[in-house]
Amino acid sequence: MRLTEAPFGVPLRLTAVGVGDPLRMRELGLRVGCALEVTQRAGFGGRVLALGPTRIALDHVSCAALDVEPDAGRPSPRLCAEVSA
Numbered sequence: 001m002r003l004t005e006a007p008f009g010v011p012l013r014l015t016a017v018g019v020g021d022p023l024r025m026r027e028l029g030l031r032v033g034c035a036l037e038v039t040q041r042a043g044f045g046g047r048v049l050a051l052g053p054t055r056i057a058l059d060h061v062s063c064a065a066l067d068v069e070p071d072a073g074r075p076s077p078r079l080c081a082e083v084s085a
Helices: 022-027 060-064 077-084
Strands: 012-017 035-041 047-051 054-058 066-070
Touching: 060 066
Parallel strands: none
Antiparallel strands: 012 035, 012 066, 035 047, 047 054
16 A cells, blocks of 8 residues: 555555655665554645654655555554663
């Protein structure tokens, strides 16, 4: 599913990066296989993502180019960050 369709607060795994600037996505920590969670809706259809203790905001176009799948066997990245802190 596209990141724009992903539910909030559910552990996800990134499966594909189809955005025009994959280097920028890697700089943000968005690599295929990384664990993330959608924490809130940002302006104009974007999303705020949790990658461990890090929060990043992406615009709608970038979110629509990222494919994710539910990662039910893993706790929320937000919870993992709170436990390790």
